[in-house]
Amino acid sequence: MVARERDVRPIGVFDSGVGGLTVLRALQARLPGEDFIYLGDTARLPYGSKSRETVERYSLQCARVLIARGVRALVVACNTASAAALPALRAAHPELQVFGVIEPGAIAAVRATASRRIAVIATPATVQGRAYELQIHARAPEARVRALACPLFVALAEEGWTEGPVAEAVARRYLAPLFETVERPDVLVLGCTHFPLLRPVIRAAIPADTALVDSAETTAAEVATALGGTGAARGSGKLTWLATDGAARFAQVGSRFLGRTIEPQEVELVDL
Amino acid sequence: MVARERDVRPIGVFDSGVGGLTVLRALQARLPGEDFIYLGDTARLPYGSKSRETVERYSLQCARVLIARGVRALVVACNTASAAALPALRAAHPELQVFGVIEPGAIAAVRATASRRIAVIATPATVQGRAYELQIHARAPEARVRALACPLFVALAEEGWTEGPVAEAVARRYLAPLFETVERPDVLVLGCTHFPLLRPVIRAAIPADTALVDSAETTAAEVATALGGTGAARGSGKLTWLATDGAARFAQVGSRFLGRTIEPQEVELVDL
Structure with missing residues (x-):
């Protein structure tokens, strides 16, 4: 019998801004060995004031960026996007586990x-x-x-x-x-x-x-259960920060949400 | 000598959302006979968290919508857009008087x-x-x-x-x-x-x-002086509402800012 190879690909997490970092924080507490890529669509926040169709379209674009970076699962760490876009995300990416909050x-x-x-x-x-x-x-x-x-x-x-x-x-x-x-x-x-x-x-x-x-807590618990992890290290605990605008503000406000310092130069700006 | 014909074209006012309605309210108090077209770019608010280049581009798009509706002057009723986009707006539309806050x-x-x-x-x-x-x-x-x-x-x-x-x-x-x-x-x-x-x-x-x-007050005073009006009716005091998303919320929150009721069905959704 061959031991199944561990899937060390990162977990993708996205939100319209920094709010989803409370979800990432809870995820990291349960899955400290995982690598995460977090995308904050800060150029277009807040999603909450936008139409369902627009939020769906934006969410699909966020997912594409994370998938292009090789994530093996997707956590929609945003209530608005969870409500509007989960069915579309699951339909577009049947190969991926997609979690909402x-x-x-x-x-x-x-x-x-x-x-x-x-x-x-x-x-x-x-x-x-x-x-x-x-x-x-x-x-x-x-x-x-x-x-x-x-x-x-x-x-x-x-x-x-x-x-x-x-x-x-x-x-x-x-x-x-x-x-x-x-x-x-x-x-x-x-x-x-x-x-x-x-x-x-x-x-x-x-x-x-x-x-x-x-x-945030309950979502992290569900993701940890579904991905079968309870702290067994897969990756190296690496965190990657992507934002669509305003690296300095993402780092400053995000640090409060994450509970540890994010440096502005760690935040990579991406275009959706 | 021929009396100069009155220019009855409306005055265009734009903001990222409803905040600029306090400026419109002050404008209307000084120029009650003027027609105004107000555009709230609610789909893309807030401008404040976006880069200067993005705000400049959005402002030029807002101006184009208002110009297509025949405005004779433009009031940028948004601090972020005033700071970022006035030179570009004036360069793109030399025929128009453009005011910032x-x-x-x-x-x-x-x-x-x-x-x-x-x-x-x-x-x-x-x-x-x-x-x-x-x-x-x-x-x-x-x-x-x-x-x-x-x-x-x-x-x-x-x-x-x-x-x-x-x-x-x-x-x-x-x-x-x-x-x-x-x-x-x-x-x-x-x-x-x-x-x-x-x-x-x-x-x-x-x-x-x-x-x-x-x-808001000081901007209205400048616009009234520059346009030569002190209440002499040009138009019929008509107000037109345009928004890029969320007519219901625009009407609800906007009514507070304007100090009088805006009905959701009065708000026309436009695409930029």
């Missing part, structure tokens, strides 16, 4: 809820697209899902104001009304890749017995 | 300062591009300009949280350090088209004897 979060939410009342916070585009509701209802048709757009959380995360009185005031203003009813949810899904940075202030603004589902 | 704000700031210490708040891109410093120093080389990026103000304006404890906390956090020195500025320039919506909380967060320069 919404389905794992929805599965985890259904697992965590006892009351069948689930709250989701996300960007306006994700809320409008009802992607979490669809995925949750496919598994728990009786669940009651309340989705709330929290765009200020995105701005706070990008500005680095993730603690202190401003972040606390924003979290209270968004979240208190969600939990002030007698029929309050027992699960809150962080349905935007920016929100894990605000996890402590979000945690402090909701009842202590509410379960928090971090879709 | 930065020069009028800089002129007003130099007029208003006694201490020659001027503060400018803007987006990260405008701050990084040093456009206000350049324009101020061209007129007052000895002036000391302190520019501060306030991206949370943009998010607050778009969310409609323009008053209350969150807006006040954000304003204090950004602005207090600017004025806590003995060499504090005596003029604050609102160098982003989103910021006039936050004028009351900004006003409350700075010393009472600081002059506020609103670049």
Whole structure:
């Protein structure tokens, strides 16, 4: 019997910007030996304000760049692109495993809820697209899902104001009304890749017995399971950064999201 | 002697999104009889995170759409595009009067300062591009300009949280350090088209004897003077809305910026 050769090709991850680095961070924690190529389509962010067709087209272009660099799997680390483009990506690249961030979060939410009342916070585009509701209802048709757009959380995360009185005031203003009813949810899904940075202030603004589902975490767990890795080194843990514009800003803001320093000269600019 | 015929062609105004509607609002207050065509390049916003070359190219495309609709003058109601694209727009369209938002704000700031210490708040891109410093120093080389990026103000304006404890906390956090020195500025320039919506909380967060320069106001004043209008009706006060994506969101958020309702069905989607 011949031992199957290890596939040492990198895993491709893309997002409209730096938000997906929270997903990469979670992936790296579970798969520290893997090589990753991260593409931030910073020239065209945000995807959230664009039409479904446009986001699909952009996502296919991001995938092509990563595939040209030899990735063996693709993680769509962006809620908007996950909602809009997964079917098209899978149809265009049947040879590739393609993961999104919404389905794992929805599965985890259904697992965590006892009351069948689930709250989701996300960007306006994700809320409008009802992607979490669809995925949750496919598994728990009786669940009651309340989705709330929290765009200020995105701005706070990008500005680095993730603690202190401003972040606390924003979290209270968004979240208190969600939990002030007698029929309050027992699960809150962080349905935007920016929100894990605000996890402590979000945690402090909701009842202590509410379960928090971090879709970056749940996505990383699914990818690790599907790719069969639990830390067994395949590559060398190498990280490659691609962006479509603004290397300096990608490095500066991205470092906060990744939790370690990215140098501007490490970021390669690519044209899509 | 023959009376010169009135030029009833509309005035074109463009921005990357809805922010420029504060400029349009100020223009309309001064030129109520004029017709305006407003183009928000919402599919490609924000311009602030893009390279100068890209912003120049996008601005030329916006101008072409408006020129094809017969405008007689062009107002670049966007700080990023004003900083990046005015020379290219003027070179490409010598027959047209082209106005930006930065020069009028800089002129007003130099007029208003006694201490020659001027503060400018803007987006990260405008701050990084040093456009206000350049324009101020061209007129007052000895002036000391302190520019501060306030991206949370943009998010607050778009969310409609323009008053209350969150807006006040954000304003204090950004602005207090600017004025806590003995060499504090005596003029604050609102160098982003989103910021006039936050004028009351900004006003409350700075010393009472600081002059506020609103670049939407100063731009409207310059355009009104240059076009010779002071309310004498030329057109019928008609407003036309063009956007490159997301008519519903343009109408919803834009209504706040304009100060009156825009209906989604009034917004025509155009391709650039």
